[in-house]
Amino acid sequence: MASVGIVTSLIAEAMPLEAFVPVPIPKQKVSLEINGKKLDLMVDIRSTLQDLLREELGLTGTKKGCAMGDCGSCMIHINGNRANACLSLVVYNDGNKITTIEGLSNGDQLHPVQAAFLKHDSFQCGYCTSGQIMSAVTCLREGAAKNREEIKKYMQRNICRCGSYQNIVDAIEEVKKSGVKV
Amino acid sequence: MKKNFNSAYLPDERVDGLEKVTGKAKYTAEHQLPNMAYAVFVCSTIAKGKIKHIDTSKALSAPGAIDVMHYENCPKVPGYQPAAFPDLKNVGEWRGLKVFGDPLVRFYGQPVALALAESIESANEVAKLVEIEYEAEAFETDFDTLRKDPSKLKGSNNYVRGKIQAYKEAPFFVEAEYNVPIEVHNPMEMHATIAFWETADTVLLHDKTQGPKATQSAVARLFGLPEKNVRIIAENVGGAFGSALRSWANVPAAVIAAKKIQRPVKLVLTRPQMFNLVGYRPQAWQKVGVGADANGNLLGITHHAISNTSRYEDFREGIVDASKFLYKCDHVDTEYKILPLDLSTPTWMRGPGEATGCFALECSLDDLAFKLKMDPIQFRIKNFTEIQQESKLPWSAINLKDCYAKGAELIGWKNRKQLPKTLKEGDWYVGYGMGVGVFGAGRGTSTVRAILHADGRVVLESAVSDMGSGTATAMVKVAANALGIPEEKIKFVMGDSDLPPGPMQGGSTTTSTLGSGVHLACESLKDLLKDMAIQMVDSFKSMAKDKIGIEGLKLFSLDNNNISVTARELIDKKKVSFIDIVKTSPGLNTREIQKATNSFSVHFVKVHVHSKTNEIQLKHVVTTGDAGKIISEATARSQMLGGAVGGIGMALTEEVKVDHSTGKISNATLGSYIVPRHTMIPHIDVWFTNKPDPYINAIGAKGLGEIAIIGFAAAVSNAIFNATGKRVRDLPITKEKLAKVKA
Incomplete structure (x- = not known):
């Protein structure tokens, strides 16, 4: 029962407690490449990538805004595709290449999207920013930044409660127009 | 770090921007302390009653379990019962819910136990295994029904200037009722507290707070400690909008638990818990009547309001305040009451009561202007005054007329038609609307x-x-x-x-x-x-x-x-x-300077409403602010953008739904409580008068976080009325509600 975190939690809520027998935490070996670094880890099989990154690996740039895939604050890249870190169990990611906001800039050189976010004041509190930037990068890479409306549609999965949406689209549009490789 | 873009905008970059775009900025829950335990709230599944029995045996046998804290085993806290600790000097009664202080349940989702474990995964599991039996009692959560029963209402707060209900004697008048539902701040960062007792009587907290000193004082008084023994760190706060203006149950829970298990404790709320454990904008019913003569001179304003509070705390805010002072009018009366419900306590949410009140006032003025066949801007200019009408003091600075003029120009007000349904683009009705916002501009120590x-x-x-x-x-x-x-x-x-x-x-x-x-x-x-x-x-x-x-x-x-x-x-x-x-x-002592001090805003909206489906699309927003000298253009502009986005949510999507058969909030997720997202946001222009206020302070600057949203929902409603001739007075304005209203 206790073998799949998110799924279990849903089942557990629906089941009477008597039916739920706790068992010792099984751990599993997982190999991941995170921001270019290979890691062999023994992980709690209930761990999501979100909690592994934030609580175990100190990569707190990936945020927790809802833990149920609604807000986009935890957006990361798994094998180059954007994904909600909160919806992905670590054990399902054996052998995967993961990029977080910490792995986006190249040494001291900001990624063009990061620089554009700075220039356009595309954030206020900064909490959704990592997720917005990670989505913005795949938006550009996947050719989804054709115009402002297309950018908005692609970015729909990322909430910014401070309301910096217009400045976020300004930043993405500028990077797109500059033609710089992302 | 070097930037690879030319840096024409460099002077406007945020000083903390680099940390935020690189993910290095650390927020409360992102700190790790040695030997730290993870805590998760177990919340009640009844709305009112008593805990009969708590069984933690299964929970405590789960792997990684450390403890389960609840009212039976919660250590005695001085701030929960100050009289029992006469020897402690700096004790103060804890404001609000005394979590784990007694077996009573006061609202659905109240924390009734705290699961403590070695990891977040284990803590979540321990929390699920706590078994609680309740003795449930009848409860009341249905605002719409209960507010009609005068015996349920509390604390009438009345104001009269001139004649009561003078609007009814005016040649032209309108009166109508309005509803603003419960809305939730929902900052992207969830509230969190990390508590660590460094010694037996010194405690360190990482806490999400809008005021480290206030939190320090609250925690010190909770334990009867000198303030210097309590240290609060809040280096980055991931939004709050009012939710972190006071310390909620997560603060005592984490601090008490850390004391109990003698380890640092990290407690992070879940998103569903964010809906009722850290305040919300209360639901408010309002009735507004406004009357004028044929030339548009206001002859009377009457503004009544009822908003909800909890059963264990009174919360009231400035819902009827703007009606008292903003427009020139000799006859004004207001009445404000609160309705205690079996819900958690509300609090100030961006623009607080003024945003609720100005929605009703500014819609009413729009209705009256329509009845008078006057342009809504001209109607407001007709009733413009440089004297604050309640205190009769002149304003330290008021440049509303500049806002009217510039906003009208930027939105293309000249294209607006006075009669609804006369401007069309394809199948869409086109409408223009505006609304005014006002908020106190203070200066503290x-x-x-x-x-x-x-x-x-x-x-x-x-x-x-x-x-x-x-x-x-x-x-x-x-x-x-x-x-x-x-x-x-x-x-x-x-x-x-x-x-x-x-x-x-x-x-x-x-x-x-x-x-x-x-x-x-x-x-x-x-x-x-x-x-x-x-x-x-x-x-x-x-x-x-x-x-x-x-x-x-x-x-x-x-x-x-x-x-x-x-x-x-x-x-x-x-x-x-x-x-x-x-x-x-x-x-600042306003009596000393003999001036009234406020910030002002005027918002303009262009909207499309589909003639067959009633779909609402915002096409253009102009938001103008009169808040003295603008110190930091980029961040001030961003605040106005954010206020407009918040206003769009207030006008069109945001609404907490309470299931009155259980008392539970039925849409406590960001997937079901709809906040504005990218595609809802049209082009927004921001403009400031940027004129220093000579009285407010040495730098001439006033605040603008609140005026950014106050009056905005009315601008949307007024634009929709201008497009369709339909007025929805029950927020949020949806196409379903529009379909039911007759033009």
């Missing part, structure tokens, strides 16, 4: 330490936190201006209660209050340098202070330019590595 290092760096310190509005960025600009040195040389340090006492970030007062403190500290620093020159430099000896000039960090004689000394030389001469000064800037 703040203490700032200014440090000047020998190498010319200036560090400013104050115990404030910043929820995203850009406090540090603005303060660096204030200091750069006062000292005449480049911004790169200045650092603003905050987010720690050990720093000199700074204000709470709320009520649109930070820039005014803290800016005054920074300005004063910088001016005093210059003064100190002059004193040092007079004392230590022969050529300055016996020189009068006002004969000494200072530019950048160089002092010189105003009579003889050849006599000069640098700050560096003075600091070196004193044989120290830095000099510093701590200054307290006093609050």
Whole structure:
């Protein structure tokens, strides 16, 4: 029962407690490449990538805004595709290449999207920013930044409660127009 | 880090921007302490009653379990029962829910136990295994029904100027009822507390708070400790909008648990818990009547309101306030009551009661203008006044007319038709609307330490936190201006209660209050340098202070330019590595200056409403602010953008739904409580009058966080009315509701 975190939690809520027998935490070996670094880890099989990154690996740039895939604050890249870190169990990611906001800039050189976010004041509190930037990068890479409306549609999965949406689209549009490789 | 874009906008970048775009900025829950335990709230599944029995045996046998804390085993806390701790000096009764203090359940989702475990995964599992039996009682959550029963209402607060209900005698009048549902702040960062007892009587907290000093005081009084024994760190706050203006149950829960298990404890709320454990905008019913003569002169305003509170605390806000003072009118009466329900306590949410009140007032004025066949802007200009109508004091500054003119120009008001349904683009009706916002502009007390290092760096310190509005960025600009040195040389340090006492970030007062403190500290620093020159430099000896000039960090004689000394030389001469000064800037007494102080806004909206489906699409927004001098253009603009986005949510999507058969919030997720997302946002223009207010403070700046949203929902409603002739007075305005209304 206790073998799949998110799924279990849903089942557990629906089941009477008597039916739920706790068992010792099984751990599993997982190999991941995170921001270019290979890691062999023994992980709690209930761990999501979100909690592994934030609580175990100190990569707190990936945020927790809802833990149920609604807000986009935890957006990361798994094998180059954007994904909600909160919806992905670590054990399902054996052998995967993961990029977080910490792995986006190249040494001291900001990624063009990061620089554009700075220039356009595309954030206020900064909490959704990592997720917005990670989505913005795949938006550009996947050719989804054709115009402002297309950018908005692609970015729909990322909430910014401070309301910096217009400045976020300004930043993405500028990077797109500059033609710089992302 | 280097940036690979040309940096034309560099001066406007946030001072904390680099950390935020690289993911390095750390928020409360992102700190790790050695041997830290993870905590998760177990919340009640009834709305009212009593815990009959708690069985934690299964929970405690789960792997990784440390403890389950609840009312039976919760250590005695002085602030929960001050009378029982007469020997402690600094005890104060805890405000609000005394979590785990008794077996009573006061609302659905109230924390009734705290699961403590070695990891977040284990804590979640332990929480699920706690078994609780309740004795449920009948409860009341249905605002719409209960507010009609006068015996349920509390604390009538009335105001009368001139005749009561004078609007009814006016040749032209309108009256209508309005509803604003419960809305939730929902900052992206969830509330969190990490508590660590460093010794038996000193505690360190990482906490999401808009005021480190207020949290320090609350925790100190909870345990009867001297304030210096409590340290609060809040270096980055991931939004709050009012939710972190006070300490909620997560603070005592984490601090008590850390004491109980003798380990640091990290407690992070879940998103569903964010809907009722850290406040919300209360539901409000309003009835507004406004009347005028044929020329558009207002003859009467009546504004009644009822908003909900909890059963265990009274919460009231300024819902009817703007009606008392904004427009020229001799006959005004207001009435405000609260309705206690079996829900958690509401709190101030951005624009607080004024946003609720101005929605009703500004829609009513739009209706009356329509009845008078007057342009809504002209109608407001007709009733414009430079005298605050309640206090009868002149405003320190009011430039609303500039906002009307510029906003009208930017939105294309000249294209607006007075009659609905006359402007169409394809199948879409086109409408233009506007609404006014007003909020108090205060100035509180703040203490700032200014440090000047020998190498010319200036560090400013104050115990404030910043929820995203850009406090540090603005303060660096204030200091750069006062000292005449480049911004790169200045650092603003905050987010720690050990720093000199700074204000709470709320009520649109930070820039005014803290800016005054920074300005004063910088001016005093210059003064100190002059004193040092007079004392230590022969050529300055016996020189009068006002004969000494200072530019950048160089002092010189105003009579003889050849006599000069640098700050560096003075600091070196004193044989120290830095000099510093701590200054307290006093609050503003409006009686002393005999002025009323407010910030103002006017919002303009262009909307499309589909003639067959009633789908609503915002096409263009113009938001104008009259908030004195703008200190930091980029961050001020961003605040106005954010207010408009918040206003769009208030107008069109945001609504908490309570299931009255259980008392449970049925849409407590960001997937079911709809906040604005990218595709809902049209092009937004921001414009400021940017005229210094000569009375408010030395820097001429007023707050604008609240006015950014106040009046916005009315602008949307008024635009929809202009498009369709339909008025939905029950927020949010949806196409389903529009379909039911007759034009």
